[in-house]
Amino acid sequence: MSAQTATAVTNQTSTQTFQKPTTTQNFADIYQSSIENKEQFWAEQAKRIYWHKEPEQILDDSNLPFAQWFVGGETNLCYNCVDRHLEERAEQDAFIWLSSEINQELIETYPAVIDAFKDLGNNVEFYTDYTKRRLTYNDLYKEVNYFADVLKRHGIEKGDRVIIYMPMILEAAYAMLACARIGAVHSVVFGGFAAHNLAIRMDDAEAKMVITVDAGLRGGKVINYKSLVNQGIEQAAVKPEHVLVVNRGILPFEVKELDVDYATERRISCEANVIVEPVWLESNTPSYLLYTSGTTGTPKGVQRDTGGHAVALTTSMDYIYDGKAGETFWAISDIGWAVGHSYTIYAPLLAGMTSIIYEGLPHQPNPGIWWRIVEANKVNILFTAPTGVRMLKKQDETWMTRYDVSSVKSFFLAGEPLDESTASWLTKHLGVPILDHYWQTESGWPILSNTPRFNDKPHKQGSPGYPMYGYDAQVINEETGEPCKAGEKGLLAIRAPLPPGCLTTVWRNDKRFIDSYFSLADSNQYSTSDYAVVDEDGYFHILGRTDDVINVAGHRLGTQEIEEAISRHAEVAECAVVGIQDELKGELPIAFCVLKDYELVATTENRFRLEQQVIGAVVKSLGGIARPAAIYFPQALPKTRSGKILRRAIRALAENKPTGDMSTLDNPTAIDAVKQSMKDY
Numbered sequence: 001m002s003a004q005t006a007t008a009v010t011n012q013t014s015t016q017t018f019q020k021p022t023t024t025q026n027f028a029d030i031y032q033s034s035i036e037n038k039e040q041f042w043a044e045q046a047k048r049i050y051w052h053k054e055p056e057q058i059l060d061d062s063n064l065p066f067a068q069w070f071v072g073g074e075t076n077l078c079y080n081c082v083d084r085h086l087e088e089r090a091e092q093d094a095f096i097w098l099s100s101e102i103n104q105e106l107i108e109t110y111p112a113v114i115d116a117f118k119d120l121g122n123n124v125e126f127y128t129d130y131t132k133r134r135l136t137y138n139d140l141y142k143e144v145n146y147f148a149d150v151l152k153r154h155g156i157e158k159g160d161r162v163i164i165y166m167p168m169i170l171e172a173a174y175a176m177l178a179c180a181r182i183g184a185v186h187s188v189v190f191g192g193f194a195a196h197n198l199a200i201r202m203d204d205a206e207a208k209m210v211i212t213v214d215a216g217l218r219g220g221k222v223i224n225y226k227s228l229v230n231q232g233i234e235q236a237a238v239k240p241e242h243v244l245v246v247n248r249g250i251l252p253f254e255v256k257e258l259d260v261d262y263a264t265e266r267r268i269s270c271e272a273n274v275i276v277e278p279v280w281l282e283s284n285t286p287s288y289l290l291y292t293s294g295t296t297g298t299p300k301g302v303q304r305d306t307g308g309h310a311v312a313l314t315t316s317m318d319y320i321y322d323g324k325a326g327e328t329f330w331a332i333s334d335i336g337w338a339v340g341h342s343y344t345i346y347a348p349l350l351a352g353m354t355s356i357i358y359e360g361l362p363h364q365p366n367p368g369i370w371w372r373i374v375e376a377n378k379v380n381i382l383f384t385a386p387t388g389v390r391m392l393k394k395q396d397e398t399w400m401t402r403y404d405v406s407s408v409k410s411f412f413l414a415g416e417p418l419d420e421s422t423a424s425w426l427t428k429h430l431g432v433p434i435l436d437h438y439w440q441t442e443s444g445w446p447i448l449s450n451t452p453r454f455n456d457k458p459h460k461q462g463s464p465g466y467p468m469y470g471y472d473a474q475v476i477n478e479e480t481g482e483p484c485k486a487g488e489k490g491l492l493a494i495r496a497p498l499p500p501g502c503l504t505t506v507w508r509n510d511k512r513f514i515d516s517y518f519s520l521a522d523s524n525q526y527s528t529s530d531y532a533v534v535d536e537d538g539y540f541h542i543l544g545r546t547d548d549v550i551n552v553a554g555h556r557l558g559t560q561e562i563e564e565a566i567s568r569h570a571e572v573a574e575c576a577v578v579g580i581q582d583e584l585k586g587e588l589p590i591a592f593c594v595l596k597d598y599e600l601v602a603t604t605e606n607r608f609r610l611e612q613q614v615i616g617a618v619v620k621s622l623g624g625i626a627r628p629a630a631i632y633f634p635q636a637l638p639k640t641r642s643g644k645i646l647r648r649a650i651r652a653l654a655e656n657k658p659t660g661d662m663s664t665l666d667n668p669t670a671i672d673a674v675k676q677s678m679k680d681y
């Protein structure tokens, strides 16, 4: 065991200076140099992080589409996130944890929650609407060292896979960073996934340990994480050696043979004041796996490297988000998603910022909670998916105006199309740039974005922007592979090598990496599986997944284009358009619209009026070919926990077919709502 007792913090950064590349403040030049002189460009960016050993080669592209960045360089993600900042910002907050779930009522019902906080060691402040824990970089350094020591004492070594199945709590962040510190490969599984999903991931990753909690909370409902882990282990073929349990004092559980109590183990490391030296890893060593759904139904283990990941995220915080050390960043996401990995945990820390970790819903205890948090913590940059904003848009608008949100300088949105009315609603109330940007789990950081840091390409509402440095992205004709002209719809593709930070392969499945992403006619083109169009000014517009496209009488239509047209209707809160089989025309679009006020369709007369208006809006915007064959008004649409509307399930319901596994649904009652809306018709 390389742990040692230390009273003072060691900081190895003093021998190395960190440089920000000098910029001409012109994004077009940066982009061009990243494509034409990629090695020089990324060699410059690599200076932003600490290398224990400098890279010998910036890019090895001898085996495309597999690319290796910063070959021979040795670094450590955790060191770059934590240790490196101790000299300058030891007393600055690294994380601020806020939970609107742990409220007064809960604490009265579960008094053990208070003792659990004491056992876990950090400052807790109770407010009427949320509970808060602040953690400086120095505190984080200590906690991550204790956590790393606990992992090591339980046999976790470099290269071992560790599943983290936890809600949005600080210990989840320690767990991720501790894995990174000792070179273990973490695989965070979203808390909304059930035992089956856990078992699939345990088997594919061959996980040696699972880290979990007794329970989580969602809208006041207790989620029994521990029991789900027990069931997952029963179902898995490959069993972990240990289950490390962070007991939050919410739900008593039966201690099993594999269980290890985190608080007891932490105390041992804390009393010995243990420091675990970071393990220096060759840049291409896997840092984590994140499973994402594929077309086959078996999730793909997106594999991220170490050095490329650190360089890419640090650069993005500067060039894309314009985030500065000392500022506060709030990515309202879950650590189970790529956004949570990149922009709740790693990137803000790499950049020396303060990151907010929020456990709670956007509208509880009331729809002002986001803005109250922004005001109280002086948040500078916000990032979330449009779905959360649409939820707030349905509520009383005055919730937005009660708080001082003047600290916010920009608000980024990604993950799904940003409709114009949601963007305008935010612009009206926040008065800051509302910036759509586009990326995927696979990329780990934005592929297309607007860049408030530069002046030469102003943000254009309605577009997620233009290709980011390093992405040789083009819209191409799917069949011929030729670049499309401005205004012509095609497939969004990226020429290999993918830039640093993107997936390097599918875990232990190089073939699946090629089959899933590089099977176009030109085998060096990565397919995003998204349709897009570039306008005359070079701004991209996403037209939906290639699998969401419908074909009406030989004409291709993106369901998203129709949705855009519908959501401009003042009464519509959100909608989903799917194609259903039609004997004559192949497919026909039908629309499911959630109204801001459901009572509006209580009378047949009103329903008819709204139907006609919605159809009229589509025809006006896209022509008669896009005319929806039917309009339904459900009270809700089925969504994944990450907020994506499950169009495939809606389509199955419309065609009276089985919906498949709905275990990951955020709102199961929406299935009945959709069925009912068709009966109402």
Ligand code: AMP
Residues within 6 Å of the ligand: 292, 338, 413, 414, 415, 416, 417, 418, 436, 437, 438, 439, 440, 441, 442, 464, 528, 529, 530, 542, 544, 545
């Ligand atoms: P995920 O990997 O789950 O984050 O999903 C990535 C997919 O979400 C992309 O392939 C797009 O289909 C969609 N997506 C992400 N960002 C945007 C955006 N800004 N506009 C439209 N679609 C988006």
